[in-house]
Amino acid sequence: MKRRTLLLAGATGAGALVVGWLAVPQRSRLGSPGLLPVRNGEVALNGWIKVGADGAIVLAMPRSEMGQGVYTALPMLAAEELDVPLASVRVERAGNDTIYGNVATVLAGLPFHPLDDEREDGFGRAKAARWVVGKIGRELGINATGGSTSVVDAWEVVRTAAATARASLLGAAALQWKLPVDELKVRNGVVSHASGPSAHYGELARFAAATPPGTVRLKAREDWSLIGKPAPRLDLPAKVDGTARFGVDVRPPGLKFAAVRLCPMLGGAPGRVDASVASKMPGVERLVMLPAYGGSTAGFAVIAKTSWHAMRAAAAVDVQWEQRPAGPLDSARIEQQLEAAVRSGDGYAFHSSGDVDAAERRASRTIEAWYRAPFLAHATMEPMNCTARVADGKVEVWAPTQVPLMARDIAARVAGVPAEAVTVHVPLLGGGFGRRLEVDYVGVAVRVAMDAGGAPVQLLWPREEDTTHDFYRPMHVVRLRAAVEDAQVASLRIDSAGDAITPRWFQRAMPPLAGPVDLPDKTTSEGLFDLPYAFPNQRMAHTATRSGVPVGFWRSVGHSHNAFFSESFIDELAGAMQVDPVEYRRGLLRHAPRYRAVLDLAARRAGWGTPLPAARARGVALHESFGTIVAQVAEVSIDAGGPRVHRVVCALDCGTVVNPTIVAQQMESAVVFALTAALHGRIDIKDGQVQQRNFPDYRMLLAAQAPHVETWTVASERPPAGVGEPGVPPLAPAVANALFALTGKRLRSLPLNLAAADA
């Protein structure tokens, strides 16, 4: 139990607070109406729901819209319980109260095996830990959009808030009309009684604000009219006519523009700076030197009339850059260090069952393979940017961020003002993928705005700065070893090494919550320690390294590379056992029916085992992440340009589906994102410098190379699980397994390179 407690503290990143938490019941997350500002006759009924004079509903929205559809999914939950059309729900950015914290992101950090929930012995412990940490999470109120948790977290609270509002609205009608509340009906936001009286929500709202809701019941599943049915996204009309406002589109009056240029050597700093040419260029106002903020690298910014003037002048500054004191970073050297760390065998065991040593001693044969994954950049379409105004002791920032409260805190720290003096606006995000869980670009923008004489400044990172100053997905190296006894795999031992993200992230984004020592970080081993397969003896250990490279959360985090390692190796084992890859997995999943159902659905829809055109092959992979199980079957061939993926059949069990349109979008999105990384993605660091700079050399998949994706879901009555990330992990191994079926070459490094393959 001692180890679990330690992990639990590590997972929240708030060891000290574990002792001091107060019990906060889930119901208190409804909040009070006073949390919502009202105007134009609006009435707030709790901390989430306002009713307009016309009966339209406003939902407080704490999460960031970065393409995943949260501005539609959460309104659907509210509309369902309120019995209003989806189109009559509008979102308005929520404030900073802890009720808007994302408890699910905190819970997701717990290092439990996903099958614990389905096992008699593990269930109690996992459930108890979730209960405790859930309380802590509510107390902390961390508002993060990440970890595929927005719907998971909102599922109870938004529906409860909407149902509570509805109960008060009905109660108000019943009192006014002196009729029994259970005889009232609601349709499209209009309350009525068979005897005649009727009123829309707007007409009842004032009275409802003073009417206790009484007993609140959520709708039964069979009464849902919205949840589970395709619904058009509410954010799309503005995204097809140019009116959608992203971070780079905010235009407060008097706006100035600035561009950043950071030391090209990660962790380095500018030495001698000569701005004599740059400062005389047209449109240039001034140069602002920048220390490293939020874990990034030092440099400078130029304030100018337009972004172009600023970028042009920044490029014209003559600088002598200096390496970081610890010496230049080098990714090839880091790879050797990771290999040595794997061989050292002193990793932290995230999972251990049976006796792997004994099984290996008895083995008639062992199968061993090394796998590797490179550093990766996020490359959001909208480069990093932030607009800030610092005037009269107040700070206003427009930050396209996944963590608005952390943005507020770094703005306050940099400007030297209390957090209450900072206002954070969150516009639309042109992609996030985890990059916008960092707040470096907010700190930099505030520092620049401090030198702008009170004017707002929009600080833009040119694409080259964005690519060369990311928080990269960490490089990982892993050794997998299976011991074979009586023609069966008796044990699986996995030793991996790579940087841990979570402790570094707490240090730079939430310094007060960073512990004095690094605790085991689940994200390093997720996708390895939590495999569903019934090998009798297992040991999965990870050695957390500190390469010095800034590392960050990259869509699906540890799963994104660990699934490639584990699901490719499972395929190797199937081959060694001379069993079909789908059949082999099925045999190891007798105790895990949900996994098997997903695998079977993908195999059936893909026509697994049926003939393909010449020179094509299929590969399969199965992986659980963020509570969702995904199986993908990829159909590949090879043409002059290398591997070509024609079709991906994607089956998943994500619990209850809220909006099937968005689920399919996210699977299609994940396939393209993961295939881009699988075929092209690598960041190399030499002499401290990231070598890839822009899209021409950090290559992206285009429409011509995009496979056709088909999405199939397993019907489920479980609560919703995440869908933003789980489509990513199985794609690379499915493609690699298909390439093996096609060529006999086993590709064990990302990106997949047939020319460099082991035979």
Place this chain on the structure above:
Amino acid sequence: MEAHVQLAVNGQAVEVDVEAEMPLLWALRDVLHLTGTKYGCGVGACGACTVHVDGQAVRSCVTPVSAVAGKRVVTIEALGTARRPHPLQAAWIAEQVPQCGYCQSGMLMAAAALLERKPKPSDAEIDEAMSNICRCGTYQRVRAAIKRAAGVKA
């Protein structure tokens, strides 16, 4: 050197006082505040900045304003109107194409120029014309929406 550059943007004559070599993208975004056209790479690689110049799809981040003087520039803001959306805009909604949406202005402008040239494009013609980068991976729905607007079978 700053110069007066006469532009015809979205049917209106405008004059901007900028250097002749300033890319059209920045004149649109930071001078005229037409922010629907996006910066993605600055080197003509991603297509987020695509606009129409005399009906052709052009990457405005590598097109100096001097090169478009006297030519008709159309941006996403004028592709259609609220009352009469461009058929592609309607198809984009019907197929629920965008996710984050950042690249979609460029996607739509590239697609609209394609349909002007090829009212019934083949898959190969779509592949060739639609070289815009989308990190959300909306390509499958972009293709479906182009075919829907063109009235060709998916």
